[in-house]
Amino acid sequence: MATEDSPVSDAAHSDVSASRKDAVLKGVVVGIGISLPLILPHKARAISKPTVGPHVNPAKNMSWEGWDNARLDIPDGWDNWQTILNPDHLPIYHDQFQRIDQSHPKHHWVMVIDLRRCIGCQSCVVACKSENNVPLGVYRTWVDVYQTGDTVPDPDGDIVVDGERYRQDVRVMNVPKLCNHCDDPPCVDVCPVKATYKREDGIVLVDPELCIGCGTCVNACPYDARFLNPVSHTADKCTFCVERVDEGLLPACVTTCVGRARIFGDANDPDSEVSHLLAEYPHVVRHPDFGTNPQVFYIGMSGEISTIDDPSIQHMVFTYTSNADSTLAVK
Amino acid sequence: MPLQSGSLLGLEHVYWGILIVIYPYLSGLVAGSFIVGSLSKVFGAKQFEPLAKLAAIVTLAFLLIAALAPLADARQPSRFLELYSRPHVPYAPMGLFTLIWTTYVLLALAETYFIFRQGNIYMAEHASGWRRTWHRWLTLGWRNVSPKALHREHVVLLFLAGFGIFLAFAFHGYIGFIFGALKARHLWSNPLMMPLFIVSAIVSGIALMIIAYVGIVGGLVSRKKVDPKIVSGLTNLLMWTIFVDLFLDIVDFLNSGVQAYASGPVYDGFHAIFMGGPLTFMYWGLQLGFLTVALIMTFFPAVRRSRWWASVASLLVLISVYAMRYDTVIGGQLQPKVSQGLVQYSPPWLGHDSVQTVIGIFAIAVLLIALQLLLLPWDESWMEHWVHHSQATRVRPKPQHATIAEKEGL
Numbered sequence: 001m002a003t004e005d006s007p008v009s010d011a012a013h014s015d016v017s018a019s020r021k022d023a024v025l026k027g028v029v030v031g032i033g034i035s036l037p038l039i040l041p042h043k044a045r046a047i048s049k050p051t052v053g054p055h056v057n058p059a060k061n062m063s064w065e066g067w068d069n070a071r072l073d074i075p076d077g078w079d080n081w082q083t084i085l086n087p088d089h090l091p092i093y094h095d096q097f098q099r100i101d102q103s104h105p106k107h108h109w110v111m112v113i114d115l116r117r118c119i120g121c122q123s124c125v126v127a128c129k130s131e132n133n134v135p136l137g138v139y140r141t142w143v144d145v146y147q148t149g150d151t152v153p154d155p156d157g158d159i160v161v162d163g164e165r166y167r168q169d170v171r172v173m174n175v176p177k178l179c180n181h182c183d184d185p186p187c188v189d190v191c192p193v194k195a196t197y198k199r200e201d202g203i204v205l206v207d208p209e210l211c212i213g214c215g216t217c218v219n220a221c222p223y224d225a226r227f228l229n230p231v232s233h234t235a236d237k238c239t240f241c242v243e244r245v246d247e248g249l250l251p252a253c254v255t256t257c258v259g260r261a262r263i264f265g266d267a268n269d270p271d272s273e274v275s276h277l278l279a280e281y282p283h284v285v286r287h288p289d290f291g292t293n294p295q296v297f298y299i300g301m302s303g304e305i306s307t308i309d310d311p312s313i314q315h316m317v318f319t320y321t322s323n324a325d326s327t328l329a330v331k
Numbered sequence: 332m333p334l335q336s337g338s339l340l341g342l343e344h345v346y347w348g349i350l351i352v353i354y355p356y357l358s359g360l361v362a363g364s365f366i367v368g369s370l371s372k373v374f375g376a377k378q379f380e381p382l383a384k385l386a387a388i389v390t391l392a393f394l395l396i397a398a399l400a401p402l403a404d405a406r407q408p409s410r411f412l413e414l415y416s417r418p419h420v421p422y423a424p425m426g427l428f429t430l431i432w433t434t435y436v437l438l439a440l441a442e443t444y445f446i447f448r449q450g451n452i453y454m455a456e457h458a459s460g461w462r463r464t465w466h467r468w469l470t471l472g473w474r475n476v477s478p479k480a481l482h483r484e485h486v487v488l489l490f491l492a493g494f495g496i497f498l499a500f501a502f503h504g505y506i507g508f509i510f511g512a513l514k515a516r517h518l519w520s521n522p523l524m525m526p527l528f529i530v531s532a533i534v535s536g537i538a539l540m541i542i543a544y545v546g547i548v549g550g551l552v553s554r555k556k557v558d559p560k561i562v563s564g565l566t567n568l569l570m571w572t573i574f575v576d577l578f579l580d581i582v583d584f585l586n587s588g589v590q591a592y593a594s595g596p597v598y599d600g601f602h603a604i605f606m607g608g609p610l611t612f613m614y615w616g617l618q619l620g621f622l623t624v625a626l627i628m629t630f631f632p633a634v635r636r637s638r639w640w641a642s643v644a645s646l647l648v649l650i651s652v653y654a655m656r657y658d659t660v661i662g663g664q665l666q667p668k669v670s671q672g673l674v675q676y677s678p679p680w681l682g683h684d685s686v687q688t689v690i691g692i693f694a695i696a697v698l699l700i701a702l703q704l705l706l707l708p709w710d711e712s713w714m715e716h717w718v719h720h721s722q723a724t725r726v727r728p729k730p731q732h733a734t735i736a737e738k739e740g741l
Contacts, residue, residue, distance in 0.1 A: 192423040194417045222515035
């Protein structure tokens, strides 16, 4: 029996050792294959990446530099949304916003817009676009220009039509608009994947890495402050320049405002400029009828503009684009 | 003062395009066809028994593609798993919809299994070749046809149908609520949205089942097998549901189209869009006109019995319900939120959120229905044909016990 067994077991043994050798060899090859990119210097990989693709070439496409641009997409910490949006791991809320007040937050950021000082220069719009890389065709903040009032008969008027004298009893109002960072934001409630949230300090944000781009929040916002970003293909909106605020800086639109019409600050601080303004001047919010508790307050805005869009009372005379067909491609 | 129609002074778009129009349309067909399929079991309407299997096939096909429409509309569809890993329930209407849809798919699969189990057992025992393997696999190993097992199967099907009707209402009511929950849109923020969507879902589902019954049974099996009693019964049902639908439409009109009864922004939007605006014909001609014509047609017994005229009435109903979805989804977004004028919209032919995508989604529905017709034992004559065909290709003795089908009344 033993003499018959031994050649068989020898053959089996040599088979096993051969297959073991084979396995080790394969393992080494696979291991080198996997670890080679890690061993190679990081710079070499960065160079091998195309620095300027056809659609991100700044010379050809000026609409966007940033997320899609390999030249700017460097790991310096500014591409990490966990760091940017939630630096001190502030509690965030997807619903039940009444709990924010109960938690006694340290800050409550609000913006006061003093329409008596707005001259309609639109530089806040430019500053926002520049600061936040907002693509062409969409806006995080914009300034609508309204005309209220009418041409009325007046014996001393300077307009003469068919022998009758008239006077223009009109007033032009520049109304800067942006996300109101509502205390009860309907946009945050309706997000199916909890991609948008309200921070404890009041700022409403969108996480572009979670958003599925379904557009529910865009439709749910009564102020049309949200849009679908044509580059990132996610919902996008004003962030109060959260990365600047967290570093102790003012939002870009506030720093650039020539008339100091935009004032940003902490409503929880009784000595802040916004607290003083809100205590001393009558102010309104846009569309209080929706019950969203907006946190952008307007001083000197007529009640008509804040509540209804009625051409007989207010007449919008200027805005950025006349969007004749919503299916037109953004150029 | 109504909104001035014409080009918009502002930045607004139609964010939910034609894919969100067919999303409630498709799911309405699901809810309606499921209810038709459950009529014989839950409501004891035995004359609709032959429809049950066809209804199960149509329901499963449209249910699977109903979620494709919003997925194709989403700008980041590859992140759909977030809907399961981070569901925002019960706050987000779309989040709860995902859960209801998933439950509904599981229920429809279970119903498909149980309703075709006896046929699969018959095929597994009589057919040969790949059909034998396939139908054996479809029985999932439970090939017991004793009276006790059949009773258990009946009880399970009864439970599935009952729970499924609840789900059909939840499913479609919640789609109405996806629009009704958005208070920023004056024409959507309406408590009628949920019942209106449910009733028009049932209307469109019945119409679809009439066309599917006449087309599939009459076209693929035999013209003689189209039972005028079933067509007449379904058309009768259609008539009563159209009554309820038109009633809700009238209530909706009174509360949004009459200046004395509607709030300012609601009346302004309704007047600017549906009364002389871009969707006037869509609303008065297609949504209400076609539905009224179909209703009048169903009054005539000759129409109810004729498979052709009943199909024409059903087609009118399907067009009308599509127009209702279009008026609701697109019409609601034509009213700007902060700008002046009206947003203009015409669906693009190609690309994202376009007619091309819609055609593709309906093509998937047709494909799914065709596959199910070919792979599931839904018709006796087809089953007999498959058995003989599969045995003819392989020379095999005919099985001796060929009477199971008769025992089961297949």
